[in-house]
Amino acid sequence: MTLVKKNIDLLNGNILTSLTELALPIMATSLVQTAYNLTDMAWIGMVGSDAVAAVGAAAMYTWLSSGVAALARMGGQxxxxxxxxxxxxxxxxxxxxxxxxxxxxxxxxxxxxxxxxAGPLIGFFHLNSSLVVKDAIVYLRIACGLILFAFIGQTLTGLYTASGNSRTPFVANCIGMGANIVLDPLLIFGLGPIHGMGVAGAAVATVTAQRVGGQIESISWMTADGFGTAINAFVGQNYGAGNLKRVKKGYMTASAIMFIWGIFTTCLLIFGAAPIFSLFIHEPEVIPAGADYLRIIGFSEMFMCVELMTVGALSGMGKTMEASVITIILTTARIPLAVILGGTALGLNGIWWALTISSIVKGIIFFGYYLHIMKRMKA
Structure with a gap:
């Protein structure tokens, strides 16, 4: 019995072709998911920076939920x-x-x-405005209260991809994106008998369309994570079949593709920082700080792409513990580094440099570690 026609054969044939056919719909799905968040920010930005702050604080917990959902998605995949x-x-x-x-x-x-x-979770950010706090709590309760749809969607995406079918999740997410585009302005600002709900409207529209949060930078990292999902399925099937040489070739091919994508997003964020940020925030006094963030983070994109792709490959081999240990140690190191750099003349930009430096180091270490594993396995 063979897999249905739309499932891609990951065990045989040209590696680049197999990876590309599997990865393109996943990467497109990731971009669609990113568009959910960008759509929210574009409309919420019209309300004002306070509304963006409220959504941004609450969205940290919807973003965190992806890590919890990964327990089911990654294990099943x-x-x-x-x-x-x-x-x-x-x-x-x-x-x-x-x-x-x-x-x-x-x-x-x-x-x-x-x-x-919800109250203590939003209180952690020490927001100065009571209105921002109130809106953030409303957004958090609605978005996370209906987080079930996002969890199921992410898990199904992983399971479809494991079988070599990445097109079905792409179609489903495109339908969700279409719903989000229509519902966002309708529920945020209102129309006719429908009263505008502001920040709460963004949450309802987003959850209805199975929103997955992110930031402007997620144009890069969600795409890389999408390719990581593809290499996870590719490595998983070939590792299960004992085809280690194909595993190594697939990883090296994916690394090259992701590094090139990282270079593209680096150029986009560094040279287009201000215009991109101004699409979502319209206050002139806020734009320079946001543009600085994008420029600094932009320097790490190539390494971050390789990191996420390598985590997917390691997980495909069942080596989730190793990937977690490296990630936890180096991510935790951001805290003292941010304190040190933030206390210099760099100020807030020092914190962004701490994130960038740690991402560069993680990318290099993950790449070297994976090559070490493949050498030890004599692939």
Missing amino acids: VKSAHAYGEGNRREAVQYGKGALQLALVLAAAYGIITNLF
């Missing part, structure tokens, strides 16, 4: 890919069912916790 590689489709289906059940439990727990502790 890796195990399903291994089963497909071994030719055991019945087992792959069982892993898929388990992943969806786990996603339901995690979504319910996350939604309940964030709603019960």
Whole structure:
């Protein structure tokens, strides 16, 4: 029995062709998901910087939810890919069912916790305006209260990709994006008998369309993460089939593609920082600070792309512990580095440089570590 026609054969044929056919819909899906957030910011930016601050604070927790959802998505995707590689489709289906059940439990727990502790969670940011705090709490409760749709969507995307089918998630996300474009202005500003809901409207519109949060920079990192999902499925199936040489070739091909994409986004963020930021924030006094952030972060994009892609490859081999340890250690190192650089004449920009430096180091270490693993396995 073979996979349906729209599923891509990851075990045979030209590696670049297989990866490209699988990755393009995933990368496009990631860009569509990024567009959810950019659509919100474009409309919310018209309300004012206070509204953007409220959404930005609450969106940190919708972004954090992606890490929780990854427990179900990544586990189900890796195990399903291994089963497909071994030719055991019945087992792959069982892993898929388990992943969806786990996603339901995690979504319910996350939604309940964030709603019960919405006040303290927003209070963590020490926002000065009571109106901003109020709006942020409203957004958080709606967005995370209905986070179930995002969890299920992310898990299904992983399971489809594990089987070699990345087109179905792309179509589903395009439909969601279309709904978001229509609902955002309608619910934020209102029209006819429909009263504008402001920040709450953004949350309702976004959740209805299964929004996935991000920032302007996510044009780069969500695309890289999307390619990481593709290499995860590719590595998972070939690793399960014992084809280590194909695993190594696939990784090197993906690394080259992601590095080139990183160079493109670096140029975009560095040279187009101010015009891009001004699309979402219209106060002249705010734009310079946002543009500085984009320029500084832009220098790390090539390495960040390779990092995310490598994490996907390591996870595809079942080496999630190693990837987590490296990520936790180097991400935690950002804190003292940010304190040191932030206390210099760089000020706030010192914090952005801390993020950039740590991303560069992580990219280099992950790339070297993966090559070490493949050499040790004599691939």
